[in-house]
Amino acid sequence: MIIGVPKEIKPQENRVALTPAGVDGLIRAGHEVLIESGAGLGSGFTDESYKELGAKIIEDASKVWEKAEMILKVKEPLPSEYGYFKKDLILFTYLHLANEPELTKALMESGTIALAYETVQLANRSLPLLTPMSEVAGRMAVQQGSIYLEKTRGGKGKLIDGVPGVPPAHVVVVGGGIVGTGAIRRAIGLGARVTVADIDTDRLRYLGEVFMGRIETLYSNNYNLTEAIKTADLVVGAVLIPGSKAPKLVTEEMVKQMEPGSVIVDVAIDQGGCVETIEKPTTHQDPIFVKHGVIHYAVANIPGAVAQTSTLALTNVTLPYAMRIANKGWKQALKDDPALAKGANVIDGKITYKAVADAFDMEYVELDKILN
Ligand SMILES: NC(=O)C1=CN([C@@H]2O[C@H](COP(=O)(O)OP(=O)(O)OC[C@H]3O[C@@H](n4cnc5c(N)ncnc54)[C@H](O)[C@@H]3O)[C@@H](O)[C@H]2O)C=CC1
Ligand SMILES: CC(=O)C(=O)O
Ligand SMILES: [Mg+2]
Numbered sequence: 001m002i003i004g005v006p007k008e009i010k011p012q013e014n015r016v017a018l019t020p021a022g023v024d025g026l027i028r029a030g031h032e033v034l035i036e037s038g039a040g041l042g043s044g045f046t047d048e049s050y051k052e053l054g055a056k057i058i059e060d061a062s063k064v065w066e067k068a069e070m071i072l073k074v075k076e077p078l079p080s081e082y083g084y085f086k087k088d089l090i091l092f093t094y095l096h097l098a099n100e101p102e103l104t105k106a107l108m109e110s111g112t113i114a115l116a117y118e119t120v121q122l123a124n125r126s127l128p129l130l131t132p133m134s135e136v137a138g139r140m141a142v143q144q145g146s147i148y149l150e151k152t153r154g155g156k157g158k159l160i161d162g163v164p165g166v167p168p169a170h171v172v173v174v175g176g177g178i179v180g181t182g183a184i185r186r187a188i189g190l191g192a193r194v195t196v197a198d199i200d201t202d203r204l205r206y207l208g209e210v211f212m213g214r215i216e217t218l219y220s221n222n223y224n225l226t227e228a229i230k231t232a233d234l235v236v237g238a239v240l241i242p243g244s245k246a247p248k249l250v251t252e253e254m255v256k257q258m259e260p261g262s263v264i265v266d267v268a269i270d271q272g273g274c275v276e277t278i279e280k281p282t283t284h285q286d287p288i289f290v291k292h293g294v295i296h297y298a299v300a301n302i303p304g305a306v307a308q309t310s311t312l313a314l315t316n317v318t319l320p321y322a323m324r325i326a327n328k329g330w331k332q333a334l335k336d337d338p339a340l341a342k343g344a345n346v347i348d349g350k351i352t353y354k355a356v357a358d359a360f361d362m363e364y365v366e367l368d369k370i371l372n
Pocket of ligand 1: 118130131133134135137174176177178179197198200203220239240241247266267268269270271300301302303
């Protein structure tokens with residue numbers, strides 16, 4: 001199969017979908033790999049490092065898209081890329097379609113085979129291609145949040161761990177999954193007071209045990225969130241209902257009650273966000289805005305800022321799936337692997353992921369009907 005890797009074009013997105021190790025693996029398996037010139041530079045990989053393993057370096061993104069049978073990317077395509085979609089092209093990347101009506105439409109109209117990293121799901125319900133980036137983003141959410149608490153950044157001027165005689169900052173994490181756990185790790189590592197809210201009491205039980213009394217766990221409902229957020233210096237939004245638009249759990253009323261100079265980092269923004277006062281994502285170039293005196297950070301590609309770590313962590317998990325798609329073709333690969341089949345979002349003009357169809361009130365077609 002001919003596999004193409006374009007350079008990411010989202011602002012300051014430095015990740016790349018394939019490392020030299022990935023090129024080596026795919027070429028050894030008999031595939032052809034096209035890399036857009038400069039695609040790996042942000043993650044520390046030169047054109048030369050790909051070329052010496054047999055990849056072809058292509059100057060022009062449009063040629064990569066045109067020649068490839070499968071495109072591997074990191075972030076969802078941006079509007080300037082929609083024109084490259086074509087019938088039967090396999091697109092394997094993050095898509096977050098429930099928050100992307102125009103992209104969904106473009107994928108449907110073009111007949112692209114759109115497989116989303118974030119909905120690939122194992123039998124134990126875990127999301128193997130989202131997990132490593134969530135691990136990064138959770139840690140980064142607290143790292144960035146603590147910086148914006150500094151007065152010189154517009155924050156209230158609070159040191160996250162306090163000092164003897166002065167209390168630490170209060171970090172409230174909404175959603176105790178992978179992002180939430182990364183945020184908790186970093187927050188307690190920095191010495192903050194930490195509260196985590198979730199509706200999954202087994203998860204709260206697990207977190208309580210793992211962090212051994214160093215966090216407070218809270219059942220997530222409107223009343224409890226209101227009380228916790230009143231005293232929060234930093235709120236991290238980390239909920240997910242796989243494939244769906246995120247519920248707006250942190251309401252405008254809750255935000256109004258926060259002290260001026262407090263910070264909200266909504267990691268869930270890629271699925272539309274869980275904070276009512278955030279309408280759209282921000283970018284690494286312009287990461288924050290202030291509303292009701294509270295700093296809001298809503299970057300949808302947080303891991304792009306630590307691209308060396310993130311690219312390695314992402315490609316470690318995506319490559320085995322990409323390899324199986326390349327070896328068997330998408331249809332057989334999906335038939336053979338129910339986890340990968342969950343990644344099918346739009347196939348041949350039809351929405352095959354229920355939460356995406358529901359988000360737009362559109363028809364859902366079961367994947368089995370297409371595969372068999
Ligand atoms: N902005 C960025 O750069 C990045 C964003 N993400 C996003 O972060 C979000 C979270 O991802 P993960 O932690 O991997 O998901 P996860 O599935 O591991 O965790 C989500 C948690 O939310 C909980 N939850 C569901 N409804 C809730 C409610 N009403 N109240 C409180 N908790 C609730 C679930 O029980 C679960 O524990 C996703 O939207 C993901 O795409 C992930 C990586 C990077
Ligand atoms: C998960 C995601 O959207 C990201 O890593 O950018
Ligand atoms: Mg997006």
